[in-house]
Amino acid sequence: MIWLSVIILPLLAALLTSRYPSGRRNAGPIFVLASLPAVGLGLAEVPGITLDWFILGTQFSLDTPRRIILLLTGILWASSGLFSGTYLKDDIRRGSFNFYFGGAMAGNFGLLITEDAASFYTFFALMTFASYGLVIHSQTAAARKAAKTYLVMAIIGELFIISALFLAVQSAGSMLLSDLPPALANASNGPFIFLLGLIGFGVKVGAIPLYFWLPLAHPAAPVPASAVLSGAMIKAGLIGWMHLAPVGLVDWPSLSLMMISLGFTATLGAVIIGLLQVDPKTNLAYSSISQMGLMTAFLGIGLYGGIPGSLLLPAIALYAFNHGTAKALLFLGTALPGKVGGYWRILMWLGLGLAVLAIAGGPLTGGLWTKYLLKTFLSKTSLPGIDVFAYLLTLSAVTTTLLLSRFLHILRQVESPKESKTPSFILPWFFLLLAGGWWTMSPTLLPEGLMYQILGEKGMMAFFWNPITIWAALWPIILTAATLVVVFTLKSSFLNRWIKEKPLIPPGDFLYVILWIGNLFEKQIQKVIAFMHSFGESRHSAEKIIYKFIDNKKTIQISTQAESLLRRWEVVGISFFIFFVALFFLLR
Incomplete structure (x- = not known):
């Protein structure tokens, strides 16, 4: 069954090559074979199928945009996998690279061929988190920083994505991705739902201002991983937008x-x-x-109608x-x-x-x-x-x-x-x-x-x-x-x-603005904590001043007179009248 083989073969390739030691065996041909079903589906139109037993009931099919992107991803994963076989032959971490490479490949293929929201999100998450292993592969300080930034942004994106998909499915009353754009076109909260997806998938696309992980992750990852990160996986965010965008249906x-x-x-x-x-x-x-x-920009033009x-x-x-x-x-x-x-x-x-x-x-x-x-x-x-x-x-x-x-x-x-x-x-x-x-x-x-x-x-x-x-x-x-x-x-x-040695603007430029704002906020929090601490230490002296004021004879005399005045019905009645009039004007 070609639809399932698109997903299963990359996973098998990941498991099979994950134990490869450095300097022996070329994993490249295995990844090429694992990519062939995806290339085949990208070139030929195959009728879709439904598997009730897979995840929550998965439907496999392809429309024209996803078929084009599937052909792209199949070619890129095959080329990059073959490239990695000899490029990383002597890398001591080659086994872990192969494992994450195959996992990300399976997720990338799976999100393109699924037609229901649950399966799409499952494979999207698989691709996202398997890619973390590709970014951190070298274990250098730069790779760890890039991987940490990538992971934080990925989790933020996932929160927006799952919220957008949940609300879109609720509006459509259907799990089918093809039903979501018409439903958002007719829903009163359609623009809000699409905005959530715009932000969530925008992390993967590298849209402004969510792009700053890209210039850190791409240089940190090995060359074959960078090729699929930029060439194939970044397009998954574009596909996510297409699943939600009611192009030609709204203004x-x-x-x-x-x-x-x-x-x-x-x-x-x-x-x-x-x-x-x-x-x-x-x-x-x-x-x-x-x-x-x-x-x-051109997807935005499609939301204007016509x-x-x-x-x-x-x-x-x-x-x-x-x-x-x-x-x-x-x-x-x-x-x-x-x-x-x-x-x-x-x-x-x-x-x-x-x-x-x-x-x-x-x-x-x-x-x-x-x-x-x-x-x-x-x-x-x-x-x-x-x-x-x-x-x-x-x-x-x-x-x-x-x-x-x-x-x-x-x-x-x-x-x-x-x-x-x-x-x-x-x-x-x-x-x-x-x-x-x-x-x-x-x-x-x-x-x-x-x-x-x-x-x-x-x-x-x-x-x-x-x-x-x-x-x-x-x-x-x-x-x-x-x-x-x-x-x-x-x-x-x-x-x-x-500039030849050090860039004039560091990679991930906007990240440093965020970190600068975060440092300012942290300093203000530290000042508040210090003030609370000093206030706590002087609490006893403040309590003495308050008790001294309360025990004063003149204060007790004024308090007794005020209490007797407030007990009179005229004062109570007028006070309640003023309160209800004010409440009436505030709530009308």
Whole structure:
């Protein structure tokens, strides 16, 4: 049964390879075999099934967006698993890596193929907490800090997710995920429920201001784990949003504009911080935040109404496919410059350059196609300020090229090996390069209605070889390249002092603002505790003053007179009358 094998095979692979000692046996082929059912389901449409005995009664099925993301995750887990087999061959903790790697893989696959809320949350939690073992793998101080931050944010996200799913299921009266968007569209508290999901899944997506765990976790994890963290698992949050978002069914202007604003802020703001980093994996982490910001913005556009979800959601999923394959190539590529020698280095730099162009939306790449898909939806909405969003989308191509050019510059500083020997883990890297580019540009992944609406009677090749299309994709890259040439030609004193060893803004930037506020709050609490302690020590002297005042003869005389006055009925009656009149005016 192919549906169950998608989940069971990764779990078996985790158990089978968890006892592998360092230096012996390659676990890579086992993870490739465990990924094949997921790849098969991503390529072929298989009828869904229901298993009453599994969890609380699990339904397995796939719609178009999840099928695209499942194909992405299958390819990435297979490539990264094969890569890890030789890359971590001599790692003394290879067994624990394999165990958590297989567990996270099973959770990632499971959340994509399930159709009911209980199973979806179960597999989402499995992926989330198994990933903790990948982040903390090296056991260094940086890894422990990153893992602690990741775990805290993951638990916070889980609380919001389970609250959103519980309220959504209650509103729908059904556990089926496909029933949740229509129910939220008609529920009075629908925007509130979606906001809970926006926050909960936003932790996994890396949305502002919940993103700060990403630049810490990605550099801390081993290279194969970083590839799937950014390429595959971050997309699970996007799928969570899609399960709750009533795209095309509602007109939620406030939530729509909020998502668009946060999305474009992430798209452009993450680039600025990423340019100031010195670690290539940290640079890529900020690039992932930037690219997920674009997907956030376009999902927000879908909440304004006027765009059918059956068209917009597959387009966003295909954009995620392009980003996931290209970003995984770059993450895996960070391990290559210090290991690859000879003529293989030419192919290595060519592959890295193609991956950068794919993310930036360069000519003849899948990035050009997927960005064009999303851009066409801007003309189909009445959202105010849509022209500004179109300019921001174009600007993002320039900023993305700048950020990833910085990434290539950092990698270029890595000393190459003197011998021409090439490691075997370069082969899965080239496999991913070929598979990712082919399937991103394949028309078979999208609905025929969407393809016809975008291309009309023209074919894909007519689109790619259109001079206008090529120039629209080429000029932002030419502008960026010209700027870089001028900058490096001038070589001003400022550029000679450009950061090389310590980043100008530390990774996880916003985390330090939170910690600073927390330290201020802690100091105020300590002051209050100190005051209470000093007050407790002086309590006896204060009691003496009070007793001395009470025992004073004049105080006793005044108290006796006041007591006799309050006992008179006139005073009591007037007091009660004033009280009820005041209460009447307060409660009416």
